[in-house]
Amino acid sequence: MKELHVGIVGATGMVGQEFIKILDQRHFPVASIHLFASDKSAGKSVTVRQQKLTVQETSEDSFKGLDLVFFSAGTDVSKHFAPFAARAGAVVVDNSAAFRMDPDTPLVVPEINPEDCEHHHGIIANPNCSTIQMVVVLYPLHKVNPIKRVIVDTYQSVSGTGLPAVEELKSTSRAVLDGKPAEPHVYPHQIAFNMLPEIDVFMENGYTKEEWKMVTETRKIMHAPDIAISATCVRVPSLIGHSEAVHVEFTRPMSPGEARRILTEAPGVKVQDEPTAHVYPMPWTAAGQDDTFVGRIREDASHPNGLAMWICADNVRKGAALNGLQIAEAMMERGWL
């Protein structure tokens, strides 16, 4: 099998680190690995496959000879450097929001629309974490019974913000337990034992960008521009793993049993749905797993064509690094990389 020269921009971040781990776990055919980060992290040493690699500062000339570059260093870094990587001949898988809604950039969840990768212009966008885990579950149902409307409320872990936020949740939780003040630095308010209905910045229409990503990205990935979607995205005090309460309206009624049958066969999805035995998805148990977990599947009591459900996934893995690597795998399988 062809071995690839792989670059990782944002190699010292939470998603970059997870990407390195998953490269190994999935035996991805790597010829060489090149780690990039900001000047702050350049010079750091990172162990990859028992080998110590030095992190280099990302520059416009970093990408010569690379086949695949995974970007996870924020929107500004991607906007500036990803085109250089693409021009150098690499396929970029970009975890930021920079190119997701660009009509020329495929936005891909490999279980759903891998064929969208074919007509890329050097950059493939990795969707937002909260979108990925929702569409992986909704798409197999949508294929059978087209979805008309989705209402989703999220319970998103601090790992979605990054390592400093994980540290902040831990330190402020300890402070609260010790009866000490829990000053926030990463978040605008205390996250320990609290809920913040603010993820990403607010838009004119009162939604956050995070919420709006769930609207626009879902439509683009599923090729379903007419689905009506509303979301409330909430940061909650969990470490890893996002949860979502989802209410779906289909074109026709769908029984919970039918949905469970479809989802049992769906790629990347695991049904955990024996509620009376306390079996349902939870962020704590989804953490570290590749699958997206769905349970609490029941008729939506407010609509004859509705189902309600509860979805959890590891936002750092399937919500980011794993989905990115699966994009590369899907392209290799098809000879596009």
Next chain:
Amino acid sequence: MKELHVGIVGATGMVGQEFIKILDQRHFPVASIHLFASDKSAGKSVTVRQQKLTVQETSEDSFKGLDLVFFSAGTDVSKHFAPFAARAGAVVVDNSAAFRMDPDTPLVVPEINPEDCEHHHGIIANPNCSTIQMVVVLYPLHKVNPIKRVIVDTYQSVSGTGLPAVEELKSTSRAVLDGKPAEPHVYPHQIAFNMLPEIDVFMENGYTKEEWKMVTETRKIMHAPDIAISATCVRVPSLIGHSEAVHVEFTRPMSPGEARRILTEAPGVKVQDEPTAHVYPMPWTAAGQDDTFVGRIREDASHPNGLAMWICADNVRKGAALNGLQIAEAMMERGWL
């Protein structure tokens, strides 16, 4: 003003303790206070208004001479003892689910339907915490523009389960931070840094009883039997304060500005809605407050007649003890107590 002989069943529990505190804070006209609990807690001494009172075991003969008895000791205790209190001539305000859906028992949120108290048969039911904070906000809007459908997902603090759950969240949070095992006792799974989509027991239709209370109690309190409602109720690692993401469909469109204007005037409601300045309701800041807080009011992007919003309240106060005392106050004002 008439002074009442008041009994509190479940006096050592979290809600009972809060009720005692609020009696004092609101200068409720008390002639005497009588504390009752199970045999486990009988004999304990509780300080009320600088006076030490001994908790007595609840018995069928406990209620002679009492004018008002507040029950918060679980459904079984209420089912058995509340009728004895009513027969002894007291007005019972019952915080359990025992009588809420009984057609002969008023189910009351004083900001909404105080007049329902008039035709009681000795027992007035206090609604479920998650219902109260939602209807206090929805009813003023519903009066102007009738609500057709509500989808709500909750973020409910452990104080809703009681004191042992608060202790469990604290001790297991510390265990996780210390890298130690966090064995659950109160909950079926670890609650620290986790989300449990299970509150109360599961019904045949896949909903929990907690979720179904939001359906049936909302309709009864608002005298709106046709509102379509779906809920997912989730236990989250916060100590005090429930949060709710609510998506409402009205008969006609309602602008966020109109909703804000109506809610600014609404009794018991405080609008906190300057999201770009990070001003919105949070459970941490709602704790200890009497008001129900609403923010993130915006057009629901999935429906032309829809609004989305975020509601927080102190589940032990407005969700339980305070609402119970406000029922008594409303009855006294009207000469019914």
